[in-house]
Amino acid sequence: MKKLLIYGYCCLLFFFSFFSYLFIDPGLLYLRNFYTGFFSENRLVVIILYTLFICLFFLTYYLFIKLVRSEKLPLKQIFLLIVANVSILLFSYPAILSFDIFNYIATAKVAFFYHENPYIVMPYEFIGDPLLLFMHAANKVALYAPFWTLLSAIPHLLGFNNFLITLFNLKFFISLFYVAGAFLVWKISKNIYSVVLFALNPLIVIETLVSSHNDIVMMFFALCAFFFAFKKKFILALLFLFFSIFIKYATIVLLPIFIYMLIKYKSGEKIDQQNIFLIAAFLMFIVFLFSFLREEIYPWYAIWFLTFISFLPKKKNLVVLSTALSFGLLLRYVPFMFLGTYFGLTPLIKVCVTVIPVFIVLAWSLISKYAKKYN
Structure with a gap:
């Protein structure tokens, strides 16, 4: 039964990855040979398939949780599932649900190819750039904090100005933070259940490994901050918290928690990790709810509080x-x-x-x- 579930889950990942290519933008010249027009011509079929995929992902998630609770899913097999997530979804088309990955690429290109300030210069100012044919925010300056722009130089420079190499470099780069985040969940909690709640949650899997949102990078550095805080290394904790804040700003609301922990440790009082993560989840959920004030509540913002709920x-x-x-x-x-x-x-x-x-x-x-x- 367990082997069948694992094989079935891997097949589900493969078919969802294949399904993602039905959403290729007609303006994406680099993948024009894969464009079918199926999505725009068969919308009812597409939403039925998409809804079915989501239901199956949550069904397998529930079954994996049951296996963990009955102590039938060891850490080694969870690790293999994480590797399967990354290995298969790495090759999915990332713009099935969001075009943010193209914005990451464009911002990096403005900064490190055109050598302009992406917080002042917009991508559409570079007339004739092929990115303008399919990106959806060419009329905006960089939307994310400077540390993310700096990190995005890595997949950009390793892409050697080739769009497809850069695209999959970026997907792989973000996937590394997903794996590292799962590792930190284990290091902090020493609880297999927590690892499954984080690493196999369908929203985290899809929004991180398919859509490649940088929220997982922000949360990785936040987890690093908690890891060092619990070891009473507050200089490192605050350093990693600031790294997190300068990815996407949202984790600035966690700063009072670290100040509180520092005061508690200085006074010799013990810290209840469960309460700390409960407060962290609550604060990030509040930020999530109020995100509509900026634009709207995007699904991938849930990664902010789901990360901390995995510890509970x-x-x-x-x-x-x-x-x-x-x-x-x-x-x-x-x-x-x-x-x-x-x-x-x-x-x-x-x-x-x-x-x-x-x-x-x-x-x-x-x-x-x-x-x-x-x-």
């Missing part, structure tokens, strides 16, 4: 609710896939598909609670 496996209700929210957030892509617009009914439907799974879980929990009480 004993908080069963919290784990279940966050999983339901992860499921709903991945369904937020469906309205646009079907309607082809971000306007009209799309925003309302996105809200509905996001919150309905959470409400269903809450309702089921209440019904179960009262059923046990009166039986």
Whole structure:
């Protein structure tokens, strides 16, 4: 049964990777031989397939959690699943759900190829650059903090100005932070369940290894900060926290936690790691909720609080609710896939598909609670 589940999961990864190429932009000259037009001509079929994939990912996630709780999934096999995630999804098409990876490439190109300041100069100013044919934010300056721009030089320079090499360099580069993040979850928690909650969560897997969002990089440095703080190495902890902040700014809300821990350690008091991660998850969830003030709540922002919830496996209700929210957030892509617009009914439907799974879980929990009480 376990071997069948693992093989089935690997097949699921492979087919989802293949499915991603149905979304290739017609303006992406580098992959024009793979363009089929299937997505735009068969929207209903595409959303059915996408929804089926998401359901299957969460089903396998649930089954892996069951195996861990029954102590039938050792750390070695979890590591192999993480390797399978990276190895297979590395070759997926990254712009199936978001075009952010093209923005990363464009920002790096402005800085390290054109030698201009990406916080002042916009990509569209370089008339004739092939990136302008398919990127969706050419009229914006760099959207991320300077440390991310500096890090993006690595995959850019190793790409030797070849778009496809740079693209997959960047995917691999971000994948390394996913693996390193999973390793840190294990080093801090020493709990296999926590590793599975983090590394096999479908939202984290898809948004990190397919869409290649840099949120995982921000969270990796945040985890490094906690790792050193728990070892009472606060200079290193604050250094890595600032690295995290200067990836995407969101983790600045964690600074009071480190100040609190420093005060506690100075006074000789013990720190409850579970409470620390609960507060961290809460703070990042608040930032997540208020992200609509900037543009909207994007699904990959959930990586911010899911990372810390993975350290709280004993908080069963919290784990279940966050999983339901992860499921709903991945369904937020469906309205646009079907309607082809971000306007009209799309925003309302996105809200509905996001919150309905959470409400269903809450309702089921209440019904179960009262059923046990009166039986």
